Amino acid sequence: MTHRHPDHRSGLVLDTHELVRRAGELKQFTRIAEAPEGIGLDMIGVPPGSPIDLDLTIEAVVEGVLVTGTAEVRLGGQCARCLEELASELEVDLQELFVYPGKDDDDPDASRIEDDLIDLEPLLRDAVVLDLPFTPLCRPDCAGLCPECGANLNHDPEHGHDDAIDPRWAGLNQWTQE
Ligand SMILES: [Zn+2]
Ligand SMILES: [Zn+2]
Known part of the structure; x- marks a missing residue:
């Protein structure tokens, strides 16, 4: 017991x-x-x-x-x-x-x-x-975190990224278009 x-x-x-x-x-x-x-x-x-x-x-x-x-x-x-x-x-x-x-x-x-x-x-x-x-x-x-870089968006409301394509992806684009 x-x-x-x-x-x-x-x-x-x-x-x-x-x-x-x-x-x-x-x-x-x-x-x-x-x-x-x-x-x-x-x-x-x-x-x-x-x-x-x-x-x-x-x-x-x-x-x-x-x-x-x-x-x-x-x-x-x-x-x-x-x-x-x-x-x-x-x-x-x-x-x-x-x-x-x-x-x-x-x-x-x-x-x-x-x-x-x-x-x-x-x-x-x-x-x-x-x-x-x-x-x-x-x-x-x-406001949470930036999905791209993880920055705290509460501290940086103007935060943003250019739409520039990462060079590595640009290369990949060429491949897929062949
Ligand atoms: Zn929070
Ligand atoms: Zn970011």
């Missing part, structure tokens, strides 16, 4: 112990957690160690604990057009019911309370990835 306990040292793990297990009990909760590894996609994601601002309401309900609120994360990545570094922020909505042990045991996808702890990381991971842009851009009108 494997034990994957929530790590109580993680800022994304909440202790529900103080929350009296009486349905209707509410607790406001704010915390700045440290981002774990691996939240995001190839091009853009949450830099590990960056701050995550959590602003949550935790409510005791009959089956468990309902967590609602927002998480604000930093994003770092690469512009899909010009390949420059980019940095931005993202606020995601979180809502999840964490069930007490023994409830919903037939539902393998249920989020659970373990040893009075709830782990927000899987929830946060899913919410962030869903909200990430498929094509991250440094700015909406990023």
Whole structure:
């Protein structure tokens, strides 16, 4: 039997112990957690160690604990057009019911309370990835790179090339016309 306990040292793990297990009990909760590894996609994601601002309401309900609120994360990545570094922020909505042990045991996808702890990381991971842009851009009108020489067209909007035919291709033209 494997034990994957929530790590109580993680800022994304909440202790529900103080929350009296009486349905209707509410607790406001704010915390700045440290981002774990691996939240995001190839091009853009949450830099590990960056701050995550959590602003949550935790409510005791009959089956468990309902967590609602927002998480604000930093994003770092690469512009899909010009390949420059980019940095931005993202606020995601979180809502999840964490069930007490023994409830919903037939539902393998249920989020659970373990040893009075709830782990927000899987929830946060899913919410962030869903909200990430498929094509991250440094700015909406990023001009991208010159297809001929790779110059960044944002830095050099007048950039262009003469239509002069490369001498090597000119030679090839002669061959094909024979
Ligand atoms: Zn760009
Ligand atoms: Zn060019």
